[in-house]
């Protein structure tokens with residue numbers, strides 16, 4: 001038995017080695033290698049190159065073992081922001097009183113028109129965010145007025161929510177856009193009335209002590225399993241009118257938009273992992 005295991009192990013090892021040797025990457029034409037070598041240098045890969053596999057295998061830092069959630073359920077290290085039982089983790093953005101949106105019997109909540117945006121009580125910086133949303137049937141209105149909402153990272157950077165099905169609008173304001181800033185790579189909505197999933201990864205910008213931005217934030221958005229924003233550079237806030245702005249800030253709330261035109265957008269199963 002042990003002999004058989006060793007034979008299998010050796011065979012697998014040779015398989016990996018032979019696969020690596022078969023891989024051919026395409027060369028880049030007209031590369032000035034001297035110039036290329038001057039751009040990025042990894043200190044950890046300087047010096048004498050290792051000659052054994054063990055020299056490039058590391059056992060630290062320890063990687064946390066967590067219980068991942070099935071079918072979008074929160075993993076064990078997530079902060080659950082909404083699971084359908086209450087709106088206790090949310091407040092009105094208008095006056096910091098209790099969130100006034102509708103809590104539904106199916107473990108979702110729905111925008112209560114013209115009561116204002118809601119935001120988390122807790123502030124966050126870099127996060128992985130999972131949020132599910134649904135635009136209502138029957139449809140009403142058109143363009144930006146059909147089930148418009150949005151997820152605002154850090155309270156000021158909007159990932160657009162819109163019922164885009166048979167509803168054209170400007171592409172940098174369509175569903176999955178970073179509003180007025182980055183067009184999505186695809187339109188991946190499910191049929192109106194069904195639940196969409198956004199999985200969002202956000203890294204906040206960094207500012208110096210004078211308030212100047214020294215590192216851009218970035219956002220990645222996966223919409224129903226489809227990459228629609230690929231680690232885009234945040235160029236600032238996402239206003240309806242005007243250029244993006246870059247006010248210095250620290251952590252902020254996650255905010256959900258009441259567009260004020262009877263959007264009736266619903267949300268469920270909202271959780272974050274702080275990065």
Ligand code: MG
Nearest residue numbers: 148149150161
């Ligand atoms: Mg919006």
